[in-house]
Structures are given as C-alpha cells and as structure tokens.
Amino acid sequence: MSAPVTIPGTREQCAALDAVDPLAPFRKEFTLPANGVYLDGNSLGVLPVRTPEVVRRTVEEEWGRDLITSWNKHGWTELPYTLGDRIAPLVGAGAGEVVVCDSVSVNLFKLLTAALRMRPGRRTVLGERDTFPTDLYIAEGVTGLFEGGSSVLMPSVDDLDAYLDEGVAAVVLSHVDYRTGRLLDMAEITARVHRAGALMIWDVCHSVGAVPIELTACDVDFAVGCTYKYLNAGPCAPAFLYAAPRHHAVAEQPLTGWFGHAEPFAFDSGYRPAEGIGRFLTSFPSLLALSGLRATLEIWEQVDLREVRAKSLALTGLFIEQAQGLDVVTPRRPEERGSQVAIRHPDGFPVVQAMIERGVIGDFRAPDLIRFGFTPLYVSYTEVWDAAAALREVLASGEWRAERFNRRGAVT
C-alpha cells in the first residue's frame, strides 16, 4: 500500500515516467476526449472502448434475438451474483459477499435498516456533516422509521470518539471524502466503532478502483459502492453492496422484493429471504445497465490495484506540488489521500469553466471547491503536468473573470 512514490519535477520527467508506466497499456482501452485532459473520472468514468460492442450484443443478441431464453442462456439470472463476485477482489471481499443491485442510496437504506434492527437498544446513525449528502439523507429516511431514531452528524470524523456513545447503532462514513479527497483509515476506524458496540458501514464510491480496499481484513460489517466513477461502468450504472458473511443470516433488510426471496420463481405469497448475500436483492437490475459493468470488469480483471494506487499517489502528489500557493484542501500525506485533489477558491465555478475551455475537465462542488480526479488507468503524468500549468495560467491571467464563464446551470 505504501510503496515509495516518485513525484516528477519537470515535464521531461513526466514523459519519462509515462514511458515506463506499467498501466500505460490500459489507456488504449478507453475513449478519451480528442483534445483535452479528463480529470473528472471521480464523477463519471469514461467509456471503455470495448463497451459499445458488449452493449450492442446485449441489446441485439440477448434481448433482441434470444429474448426470455437469455435468463438462462446468457446467465442473466446469476448476474447480480456473478458481477458481485467479479467486483469482490476490488474491495477485498470473497465470493458470495458482494451483490450488484439498485443504487447506492437504495442499498444504504437496506443496510442501515438492517443495522438498526441488529442493535435494538440503539437508535442513532452517525455520519459526517460534510459527507456526500445522499448518505445523510438516507440516514434521515431510515431513522425516521424507528421510534426514537435519529441521524446525528459529526462536524468531522476527527470528532468520532466524542460522538460514539451507547446510542449509536451504526456509523456511515465515506472511505474517501467526495470534496476534499481525504482517505480514512478503514481498519482503525472500523475497530474503534466496533469497540463502541456499533456497526460500521463504509461508502466506497470514491475509492473503489482507485484505492485498494480490504473489507474482510478490516472486519467491515457492510459497504456500498458505485460502479460509474473509477470503474467506468456507465452513467448511473448499478451499484453494489457488501455484507460480511457473519451477518448474512441475521440481517433483515426491508426492501423485500422478489429477487431477494429464497425461491423467486415459486411465486409464494409469503416472503422468505434467500440464504446468503441474495437476501439483499430486491428486484433485478436493468440488463442494459448491467452490460456496461460486464464490459468494464473485463478490464479490471487485468489490473493490479497496487500499481493503480502507486500511480494515483504520484499523480495527485504531482498536481499538489505544482499547485503550490493555492488553497489545496486535499491531505498531503499519501496515506490520507484518495485519487482526487480539491482546491478551495471563492470563484471556483468560473475557474472550472475556464479550465474546461482550455481542455482540462474538472468539476466544481458548491460552495467553493474545484475538484480534479486522477484515474491511473487513463491519465498520464504529462497530462497532469499540463493541467497544473493550465490552472496556474487561468488563475494568473484572470481569464476566468470573463462573463461567459459565470453562467450557472452546469451539473458536473
């Protein structure tokens, strides 16, 4: 995890690193903007070159030609499980511990409800105030269903001990903060939460595919993650859910749809949950949506996540060094950093627009954060060097003050 990171100091050194980059061969697997640097893979991953053909086959051959026979002929019935098993190595989990279904929000709802039921004497869900809001909204939604339930927001995870009282049933944290890019210590925090008698649920949306994750080794109870950022499965592609095997027999999630039934095709009138991870299923994900995930996982099966992590740290380290003098809010210590860099700027919105005009695609998060995501499979050292130079030029020139950059409405 903590291999020494080489930070290039010149554009030539960047080019030299690109020339020996073990991940460089993956770049050709992706469709990249013709004249630009895409530093927004932490929001929406790019299209893998192989995906259109996999989608086409799913549409024309599986749906169009084979119709209902595809449930067996093309393994549709098993996809939530088989795709989950293929994601498992990316999060340090075993077979039968990850399932692909629904969205991050819906899956978190299932897990939080199950967690509150597993801690009947405790009614609080604890989260960070500035984490990705949907997790907090869902915690509100779940605790609102329990007498005395409440969703409590810490100012920061650094206040965890002060908040971890005997009322806390579950803690929900984002492994990497969507704004700052701060990476949390999953093992240490999980252990601390467990010592306080609570369950630990990790949201790995901003780390999966960018940071090696060890759910089993960290003794995590539950996790949720998305597949449309670093995994490149397509816009709003289906999410995944992890549950530690020790909880499979006892967790009771309330979204008891027919695909979570022990025998979906028995058409019983009463619900009886499936054994194992299957009980967390509700309904079946869209096959078109799943086709994007099927395609990109073919790439991920060839990736060494240690190489991803090493390059990610080098790219983010490079950008931070080249952004000296700016208000970088991303931790400088490698072990506290995910794969993005955020810079605070009161006029972040027009600055991002001016960068996009220069071909460097980052994004803006209200109220004042400029974010750049670094996806090691398709971003080069040279590109990061050039992006940092562009940012310095945009800020020095004041070109972002042009009226055309100040029109709101962009969703990035």
Added chain:
Amino acid sequence: MSAPVTIPGTREQCAALDAVDPLAPFRKEFTLPANGVYLDGNSLGVLPVRTPEVVRRTVEEEWGRDLITSWNKHGWTELPYTLGDRIAPLVGAGAGEVVVCDSVSVNLFKLLTAALRMRPGRRTVLGERDTFPTDLYIAEGVTGLFEGGSSVLMPSVDDLDAYLDEGVAAVVLSHVDYRTGRLLDMAEITARVHRAGALMIWDVCHSVGAVPIELTACDVDFAVGCTYKYLNAGPCAPAFLYAAPRHHAVAEQPLTGWFGHAEPFAFDSGYRPAEGIGRFLTSFPSLLALSGLRATLEIWEQVDLREVRAKSLALTGLFIEQAQGLDVVTPRRPEERGSQVAIRHPDGFPVVQAMIERGVIGDFRAPDLIRFGFTPLYVSYTEVWDAAAALREVLASGEWRAERFNRRGAVT
C-alpha cells in the same frame, strides 16, 4: 373503450383482419423472432428496431463523447421527469404526475410507506393472495417497519368488502392479474376503497400499453408500473410511479436520496423534499437503461390506445374461442380481460416447452398455468390463429410428454 369486438372464425378471416389492421404498420417497428410467434410480450417486450441506434448514441455520443456535459446538453437531469411526462398519457395522468425511477418493488415501497404515514390510525395493507408476489413481499417489508403493521392477504378481490375495515390504510391491487389476465374495474374499486377511508395503489405492470388506463379519472391515489412488458423498454428497464397531485405536498416517502431533494446540487447536509412528483425520486436511473425507454416512447407517441384495446380484445377473444375445451382461466367477458390468456394444465411446463419447439413462445407460471400474451402492436390475427392450432395439436398429440420437455430451470 368498449367498441364491439370482431372475432374471426377462420384463418381467412384472420388474414382479412390483418390486411385492414390499423396497427399493422407498427409491426415493422419491432424485431421479431424469425420463425416463430412471440406471445410473451407480457413478460418481456421485444426489441424495437429503432432502439439499438438510440442506445448506441447514448453510449458513444452522450456518455463517450460528451461525458459530464450530457447532464445539460442531452437533458439527462430532466429525464426522470420528461420520460414520466411521456408515459403519463398512457396511464391517463397529467404532466408532473409520473416519474421514472428505480424498480416497481422499490417504488411500491416508497408509496406504501407514504400511505401508511398518511393514515396514522390504520396499520393494515390489503392485497390479493395470488397477486404478483413482489407486491406482497414489499407490503410485508413496509408493514414490518410500523408498530402494529400487518400485510393482510385476501383470497381474492371479490372478498374486498369483507376485508375493508377501519384498520386498512392502503389497498394494493394489480390492474391485470399476472396469472389469469383478469382485469379489474379501477374506478369502481378505487371508489369503494376510498369510501372505506383507505388509499388505493394500483400496480399497472400488466396493463400499461395494453389497456387504456385512467388514473386521474378513476381518482387513484398512487400507482406503479414497469416499462419492459408491453412498453418494450428493455429487460428490467426502469419503472415508473404515479402520485395524485393532491398527495404531493403531504406524502413522505422514506427513500430520501439526493435526487428527491429540493436542491440536489446544493449539497445540503439536511434533507428537504422537492416540490411535486420529484420528491419520489431517490437516485438517478442508469442512462443506458433509460435509453431503451427513450427509444420506445417514440413509438408509443404514435399509438392510439383505443385501437390497441380493440385489437387486444379481438386477439384474446380469438384465442379463447379457438381454445375451447381447455381450462381457460381468463375471463371471457371483455371488460374483465387484460391482454393475455391463461390456461390451466397439470403439465403446463412441458406443454409450454413443446409449444416453444413449434415456434410459439408463451410461458409457464407455477404451479399449473400456461400463459400467452397478446401484444397488439406486433402480433397478428393469423399468428394467433396458428398459435391456437399449435396448442390444440400439442395437446392432442401428447408430444409434450417427450422427456426433453420436462427439464426444469427455464425462467420465463
């Protein structure tokens, strides 16, 4: 709605009806099995001819080329609403009353929870014992979250009055029974449920696109429906949800994800529901999944549902007449019939397999039902005539007794 239905009595009459069928031009819009008759559109609708290109554009141009700019450039942010507005005419609803999101099960969970909260003195959800099971399982899941909540199953909707007591908060019924094809009187039942002080939630999965639906005129409170059967949006395509405008301000659904927030991109830490139908959103549907719906709705905008209904009744009536002597469980009265015909047979499974070998694709529902769905946009009178003949021959010959037809495992 109740135009006189002409039932052809000979294959020649079928051909004559096909020749003047006002819906015949739609047949070329669909990819149909080369040598067969597809009578399973009530399970999975076929692929529209135009869909692969719409999907390709979504994948290659919107995702691949335009990336995050597609949120605005291609109207992604509005799709749950704009697609909902395009479905609205198919269910007799107005703009801003239907939203596309999640699955039928997840949407029913939202609506049932909201309904129980709207009737605080009542804790029962009432359903039919033999309705599509996921609705019952979700009712179990929801009522399990409420103190004293219970999901009560009537033997049949014919027993409704006996079960409609003061404890009933909501009644959930399928507009068309997935097994028998029985169509319920939406207006009359909704009124009866309202007189008892309960809310009425209709599942229109098996009627939308086959039967004209009048949610507004019938004073319905809530409805859920799928898009992958008669609407042909693709396997497990996103579902839709209807809520009567009178409930928008008061309904509180618990799956409070960020896309249901009044300002998703303000990234507030506290949840504040959107005005109107938007509060029923949780997260964003897969754009690949939505592309199938975008494509097929282009067809539906040209369809007159009265013509669909007239042909549907003629096709089902023809099949029932030609199936005389068999145990047809589908109502013979047109006003009680959806767009499928079910036949009870103790060896239904192998009979269906033998029919498939003859090129007639229907399906089997445990324990003993053979189902044939009739989709007026792409099934012809002649095909139905031939399918009925094939069924008579399969049963008369006993060919279904062959060992190869008795291997289980098919999911249809």
